[in-house]
Amino acid sequence: MFKEYDVIVVGAGHAGCEAAAAAANLGSSVLLITMNMETIAQMSCNPAMGGVAKGQIVREIDAMGGHSGIIADKTTLQFRMLNLSKGPAMWSPRAQNDRKRFAEEWRLALERTPNVDFWQDMVSSLIIKNDQVIGVKTSIGVEIKCKSVVLTNGTFLNGLIHIGEKKFGGGRTGEKAATGITEQLKELGFEAGRMKTGTPPRVDGRSLNYSLMEEQWGDENPGRFSYTNVPLPTEQRCCWITYTNSNVHETLKEGFEKSPMFTGRIKGLGPRYCPSIEDKINRFAERERHQIFVEPEGWNTCEIYVNGFSTSLPEDVQYRALIQIPGFENAKMFRPGYAIEYDYFPPTQLTLTLETKKISHLFFAGQINGTTGYEEAASQGFIAGINAHQKVHDKQELIMKRSESYIGVLIDDLVTKGTDEPYRMFTSRAEHRLLLRQDNADIRLSPIGHQLGLISDERLELVKQKVANSEAIVAFSKKEGIDMSAANDMLEKLGTSALTQNVKLFSILSRPQVGIEDLRQVSPAFNELLNKYDKETVEQAEIKIKYESYFEKEQEIVNKMQKMEDKDINPNFDYSQLISLSKEAREKLLKIKPRTLGQASRISGVSPSDISVLMVNISK
Numbered sequence: 001m002f003k004e005y006d007v008i009v010v011g012a013g014h015a016g017c018e019a020a021a022a023a024a025n026l027g028s029s030v031l032l033i034t035m036n037m038e039t040i041a042q043m044s045c046n047p048a049m050g051g052v053a054k055g056q057i058v059r060e061i062d063a064m065g066g067h068s069g070i071i072a073d074k075t076t077l078q079f080r081m082l083n084l085s086k087g088p089a090m091w092s093p094r095a096q097n098d099r100k101r102f103a104e105e106w107r108l109a110l111e112r113t114p115n116v117d118f119w120q121d122m123v124s125s126l127i128i129k130n131d132q133v134i135g136v137k138t139s140i141g142v143e144i145k146c147k148s149v150v151l152t153n154g155t156f157l158n159g160l161i162h163i164g165e166k167k168f169g170g171g172r173t174g175e176k177a178a179t180g181i182t183e184q185l186k187e188l189g190f191e192a193g194r195m196k197t198g199t200p201p202r203v204d205g206r207s208l209n210y211s212l213m214e215e216q217w218g219d220e221n222p223g224r225f226s227y228t229n230v231p232l233p234t235e236q237r238c239c240w241i242t243y244t245n246s247n248v249h250e251t252l253k254e255g256f257e258k259s260p261m262f263t264g265r266i267k268g269l270g271p272r273y274c275p276s277i278e279d280k281i282n283r284f285a286e287r288e289r290h291q292i293f294v295e296p297e298g299w300n301t302c303e304i305y306v307n308g309f310s311t312s313l314p315e316d317v318q319y320r321a322l323i324q325i326p327g328f329e330n331a332k333m334f335r336p337g338y339a340i341e342y343d344y345f346p347p348t349q350l351t352l353t354l355e356t357k358k359i360s361h362l363f364f365a366g367q368i369n370g371t372t373g374y375e376e377a378a379s380q381g382f383i384a385g386i387n388a389h390q391k392v393h394d395k396q397e398l399i400m401k402r403s404e405s406y407i408g409v410l411i412d413d414l415v416t417k418g419t420d421e422p423y424r425m426f427t428s429r430a431e432h433r434l435l436l437r438q439d440n441a442d443i444r445l446s447p448i449g450h451q452l453g454l455i456s457d458e459r460l461e462l463v464k465q466k467v468a469n470s471e472a473i474v475a476f477s478k479k480e481g482i483d484m485s486a487a488n489d490m491l492e493k494l495g496t497s498a499l500t501q502n503v504k505l506f507s508i509l510s511r512p513q514v515g516i517e518d519l520r521q522v523s524p525a526f527n528e529l530l531n532k533y534d535k536e537t538v539e540q541a542e543i544k545i546k547y548e549s550y551f552e553k554e555q556e557i558v559n560k561m562q563k564m565e566d567k568d569i570n571p572n573f574d575y576s577q578l579i580s581l582s583k584e585a586r587e588k589l590l591k592i593k594p595r596t597l598g599q600a601s602r603i604s605g606v607s608p609s610d611i612s613v614l615m616v617n618i619s620k
Contacts, residue, residue, distance in 0.1 A: 004145040005031045007388045008136055010123045012040040014068065014374045015152035015366030015381030017106050021067050022385035023150075024115035026453055028392060031144065032110065033136070035156070036175060037120045041071070041106030043374065044155070044172050045199050046307055047099040047297050050225065052082060053425040054375040055093035056406045059441040061382050062226045065454025067109050068378045069225035075101040077237040077296060079222035088543050089434045090427055093225055096218075096239060098298035119144070124180035128188070132360040139180075148361040148388040152381055153368050155197060157182050157343035162260040163336055164314030173338060182343045189358055191346055195422055196261075196270040197372060198339040200277075200309040201318055204332040205302040212327040213240035213294060227442045228459070240294040240327070244309075247324045249281045255317030256282075266312070266341055271372045271422040276310045276339070277321075292325060303334055312339030344370045347414035348592055352399045353387040354380060354411065357593065363388050369414055372422035379407045386452060398452065399595070401565065403432050403558045404444055416592060416602045434547070434554045439540060443467055466540065469533050473541035474548075476529055477505040486522045494518065509545045516542040565598035567618060578617060585610040 007023040009016050012034035024030040034040060049072040050058050062069030075098045083090040110116050121142065126149060127135035135145040156171030156178040169177040182192055218236040259278055260266045270276065275283065280290050293307035311318055315336035322328050347369040349357055354369075356362045365384035366377035386398050400408030409430045414423060427433045436444070446463045449455035481502050488498040496513040505526055508514055516538060520527040530538055544551070575581060575589040584605040594600040597618065601611050 002031075002142070002144045003029070004147070005029045005117075006146065006392045007031075007148050007150060007385070008033060008144060008146040009150045009152060009381075009385070010136065011152035011154055011156070011366070013044075013152060013154045013366060013377060014041060015154070015377040015384070016150070017041050017110060018061065018066050018068060018378045018381035019150045019152060019363075019365055019385030019388070020110060020116050021113055022065075022382050022454065023389040024113045025065065026386065026389040027115065028389040029115055029117075031117045031119055031146070033119045033121060033123055033138070035120070035122050035171075035178065037118060039103070039172070039175065040110070041103045042172070043097065043099045043102055045197075045374075046305055047077075047097050047102070047295065048095060049097055049374060050092065050094035051375075052090070052092045053406060053427045053429070054373060055082070055225070056427075056436065056438045056441065057375040057379050057410070057425060058225045059093065059227075059438045060405050060407050060445055061379055062228070063441040063445040064382070064449035065452070066378070066382045067106070068375070070228060070230055071102060071105045071109065072097060073224045073226050073230040074105050076222070076224075076233050077299065078218035078239060079224070079233055079236065080218050081223060087434075088437050088439060088547070091438055092427075093223060093438055095225065096237065096295055100298050100301070122176075122178055125184050126181070126359075126362070128359060131358070133362040147392040148363065150363040150365055150381070150384045150388050151181070151368055152364075152366045152377070152384075153178055153181065154377075155340050155342040155367055157368065160341045162266060162312045162339045162341070164255065164258045164260070164312070164317070166314075167260065167265065170340070171342070172340075173335065177342075185345065190349060190356075192343050193346060193370075193420070194267050194341055195344050195367075195370060196266050196339055196341050197274075197367075197422060198270065198276050198310040198312055198337065200306040200311060200337040201322060202297070202334040203304050203306060203322070203328070204334060205296065205304040207330050207332040208294065208304065209327045209329065210240055210294075213242040216241055216293075227446075227463075237296050237299070239296065242292045242294060242325055242327050243289040244277070244281075244292060244325055245289055248321045251321040251324060252278055252281060252311075252313060252317065254320075255313040258314050258317075260312050260339060266339060270339070271424060274310065274372070274424070276312060277308070278311055278313055294327070306337075309337065311337040313337075342367070344368055346370065346418050346420075348416075348418040350415050351593075352411060352415055352595055352599070353391075353397045354384040354415075355387060355391065361388070361391055367422075370419040370421075370423055371410075371414070372424050376410060376423070376425055379410060383407065383411065386454075398448070402430070403435070403561065403565075405441075406430055406436055409436075412599065412602065416594065416599055417604055432554060432558055434550060435558070437543070439536070439543060443540075466537050469537045470541040470544060473529065473533065473538065474506070474544050476526065477509060477541075477545055480505050480523065480525060482508060482519075482523055490514075490518055490522050506545055509542065512546070516545075561598065564601060565596050567597035567615070569594055569596060569600065569614075569618060571595070573618075578613060580613045581610050582607065589614075 006028035020032040078096040121138040159171040159177035216239040295305040297303040363384040365380035450460040
């Protein structure tokens, strides 16, 4: 009935979809197994992609040939570039999406991928032989052979849903939990833990009074995630902002004695940076209100996502608190919020390719590794799918560097440091974030995607042209002068000091108050040049001009650090023999088995003196 597949992907969430697409597009035969064909790429929580640091990840996936950016662009309700008041390292694209269409577009993309087959079933166990995975067994007893497996189980592994004092098994509301895999992996020696996440109630948008809320529109000239020619949004939907108040908080407190979080029924740790509403009013008791984002779920539905009101309190408490929020006085609830506990496997049990150390050809991606967020999951699935293909076909593995991508930071953090709470990406986690901007992800990573075979020659040529064109604008600004009298009126209006002599365009544009559009008015030659290029190319040139010296200094730091990253360590290196290492360092190094000296230096408990000892012995 089944052929032997190169790659079997278990789970069809964001990680599973990217894993299946990547492996198949590289040429592997792929079987995507999901418990429900109707919920492929389901947005289980908020109907949005991107955000701070997350938007950078989506652009990186797209730059290397993944699908998340394209799917997000095709289903955009509203697009905003966040943090524009800050430097370009902080600019982060975010889109509100049509939940139903997002899932539909992902399924269409996968069905149009020739090498992807589907099977609806639950995988109950793995088939292991000589410490290598060779297939899977499903709940109905079907055995399917393969050369590699990518597990992307999301919140389904022994998932337990909590609403007040009620609890029941499930991986999502209305869907059953997955069982069997955790128990088997534990028997094989894997360490497992429990984590928790949650979701807010959904309400009927027709029952809300939007006049009591603040409108929040998207950008006037919206952008996109993908570097391809996906059409830009021609219309957008409004979102709204409202706030909780003391009455809401007092009502919520009435349910604390039945809260599964406060009574200890939930054992797993939840996401620190996305707490439930009861956690917020408990931890931040001094705050009189908390922000609530009122977000539409799609173009053709009245369902509203109440962002900021995640809760697992009893449904009657949720409702009584909800109707005291301005604009929600007559709200009709579609479904209550809930918390969900699920199994995860500490990611220090993986290599930097996301392959497990104990079982060969077995890869983990997404929430099974302790992360939270669609974007974090999608990026892991993308890398795991690539490496599963590479492993099967005896090709070079792909390991992303911290200095070249947020994806590299994410995977290195997980594998090297581990996590005991849901890991979320932030710009602050990337030490070289000035170089890892959303605007240059194609320049950084498309050559890697092209080398793998996921980016076409034509697309890479467009990236090269973008680089050449932006450099041409920079070169022109360094060569072309500007008349002092023509510039000073403009500079005065912008609140910056006047010129005392004629200078080059580059010098003026280096000022923070002056934008490239301002110079169009006073330099006809510059305006004529800029008119030849698209918006992204001009933006790239402006960023280069304004931050050139900072980029050079940051690159020098990367180059110095690279010497440590280039020092490979034999995976079988016996740290127990190095008595000069501290006991903690020996234990941690034996557990993590770092690939390079740079990775070893980031392991908690390994000191600079330990690294010095390692450096000497590696040289020997």
